[in-house]
Amino acid sequence: MSLEPHGNILINRVLKPEDAIKMTEVAKGLRPLVIDEELVKDVKNIARGVYSPLSGFMVKEDFERVVSEMKLADGTVWPIPFVLDVNEETANEISIGEQIALVEENGNPVAVLNVRDKYIYEDGHVAKQVFGTIEDDHPGVKMIYDMEDYLLGGDIELIDNSKEPFNEYNLDPLETRLLFKEKGWETVVGFQTRNAPHRAHEYIQRIGLEVTDGLFINPVIGKKKTGDFQDGAILKAYTYMVNEIFPRDRSVLSILPLKMRYAGPREAILHAIIRKNFGCTHFIVGRDHAGVADYYGTYEAQEIFDTIEDIGVTILKLEHSFHCKGCETVATSKTCAHDNELRTPPSGTVIRKLLQAGEPVPAEIMRPEISQLLIDLGDIFVK
Amino acid sequence: MAQVQLSDELYKHLEQFANESDEFSTVDEYVAYILQQVVDKKKSTQQAEGQQDGTYSKDDEDKIRERLKNLGYLD
Numbered sequence: 001m002s003l004e005p006h007g008n009i010l011i012n013r014v015l016k017p018e019d020a021i022k023m024t025e026v027a028k029g030l031r032p033l034v035i036d037e038e039l040v041k042d043v044k045n046i047a048r049g050v051y052s053p054l055s056g057f058m059v060k061e062d063f064e065r066v067v068s069e070m071k072l073a074d075g076t077v078w079p080i081p082f083v084l085d086v087n088e089e090t091a092n093e094i095s096i097g098e099q100i101a102l103v104e105e106n107g108n109p110v111a112v113l114n115v116r117d118k119y120i121y122e123d124g125h126v127a128k129q130v131f132g133t134i135e136d137d138h139p140g141v142k143m144i145y146d147m148e149d150y151l152l153g154g155d156i157e158l159i160d161n162s163k164e165p166f167n168e169y170n171l172d173p174l175e176t177r178l179l180f181k182e183k184g185w186e187t188v189v190g191f192q193t194r195n196a197p198h199r200a201h202e203y204i205q206r207i208g209l210e211v212t213d214g215l216f217i218n219p220v221i222g223k224k225k226t227g228d229f230q231d232g233a234i235l236k237a238y239t240y241m242v243n244e245i246f247p248r249d250r251s252v253l254s255i256l257p258l259k260m261r262y263a264g265p266r267e268a269i270l271h272a273i274i275r276k277n278f279g280c281t282h283f284i285v286g287r288d289h290a291g292v293a294d295y296y297g298t299y300e301a302q303e304i305f306d307t308i309e310d311i312g313v314t315i316l317k318l319e320h321s322f323h324c325k326g327c328e329t330v331a332t333s334k335t336c337a338h339d340n341e342l343r344t345p346p347s348g349t350v351i352r353k354l355l356q357a358g359e360p361v362p363a364e365i366m367r368p369e370i371s372q373l374l375i376d377l378g379d380i381f382v383k
Numbered sequence: 384m385a386q387v388q389l390s391d392e393l394y395k396h397l398e399q400f401a402n403e404s405d406e407f408s409t410v411d412e413y414v415a416y417i418l419q420q421v422v423d424k425k426k427s428t429q430q431a432e433g434q435q436d437g438t439y440s441k442d443d444e445d446k447i448r449e450r451l452k453n454l455g456y457l458d
């Protein structure tokens with residue numbers, strides 16, 4: 001029996017194929033609102049229950065309580081606003097109660113929004129509350145400042161349930177929940193990543209797998225920074241891990257298309273809630289989870305779980321791990337007594353430089369077969 | 384705070400009920416109470432419907448299982 005979804009309700013706003021065809025016709029007669037790629041991801045995530053209990057974009061009372069108290073209007077813990085922004089002119093044209101069509105830049109209708117609310121917000125206040133800063137150097141804060149002045153709230157109905165790219169790795173909560181059940185997993189640990197696996201990741205995954213029935217590797221897919229691993233490379237490397245390294249009936253790899261907000265502690269809560277919806281009972285939160293630059297304290301993303309109402313997910317709060325020559329294995333400050341000279345922490349910069357030069361990463365940092373696989377793929381970093 | 388317009392007749396009835404009750408000192412309080420109940424009821428119905436959304440039929444489950452098999456997640 002897996003954990004109940006967040007808010008005890010698994011949202012499903014995906015129209016059945018026959019209804020989607022009808023709705024596509026209806027949508028042609030509705031006011032179109034073009035949304036970008038990142039909002040399309042949010043729309044699909046909402047409809048598929050990834051953000052349960054959200055069934056649409058937030059209305060004002062949810063939005064304001066989320067910003068100030070990390071709760072939806074009904075009291076359910078929720079850390080990050082999910083909103084649909086429009087400019088003043090558009091806001092004036094749209095009335096509450098209206099249905100509008102959310103369309104991609106190429107005109108493809110993605111969903112219908114039942115507009116229930118229309119409101120303004122104060123961006124500085126939102127930034128300060130959600131991100132803890134008003135500096136626009138912070139990428140999440142910049143996203144808030146770049147938003148239009150008005151927000152629309154209301155439920156959505158998903159027309160386009162396509163899952164490209166990486167359809168074959170893209171499972172909905174309904175699917176993962178059934179999958180975990182079929183595998184007989186009572187407990188499942190979720191692992192969030194944006195990287196190809198090195199030994200320190202593997203160490204942490206093993207810790208999770210030692211205390212649960214199954215490991216759910218759930219890389220975040222989407223917009224990345226220059227120098228980040230490309231999504232395809234991450235998936236190839238993890239496919240190797242779940243097929244060859246972990247017992248095949250003990251690990252699952254599936255993607256999460258999601259925009260990073262870099263909200264540190266608040267985002268860690270979001271990540272845990274999302275994995276809860278996928279059916280995870282445990283979730284790994286490392287140091288500096290979802291942080292950026294020096295905006296958050298090293299342990300803030302772990303400590304925040306002690307200050308909120310229990311969301312039902314067991315948080316595995318882990319230290320950074322490194323290879324230690326004294327221990328002759330991967331360890332953390334909790335398990336190794338040696339000096340720093342003997343410890344080699346995995347460095348993203350070093351790993352990138354080596355792989356870009358076609359050279360394998362030292363075997364104590366990255367599995368040689370993963371190094372080789374990445375070198376063979378070539379062109380694995382975002383330009 | 385938002386204002387709502389009511390017919391004089393309806394207002395008189397409400398005023399009478401509010402006066403007869405011990406709980407409400409004004410018509411505003413009384414009306415707000417009634418409307419809140421309607422909203423709560425509506426919300427819980429929506430939630431129940433949503434719950435049905437979340438559950439799925441045997442047929443749906445078979446489709447999901449089929450996809451999981453096709454993708455190699457299940458044998």
Ligand SMILES: [Zn+2]
Pocket residue numbers: 324325326327328331335336337338342
């Ligand atoms: Zn050591």
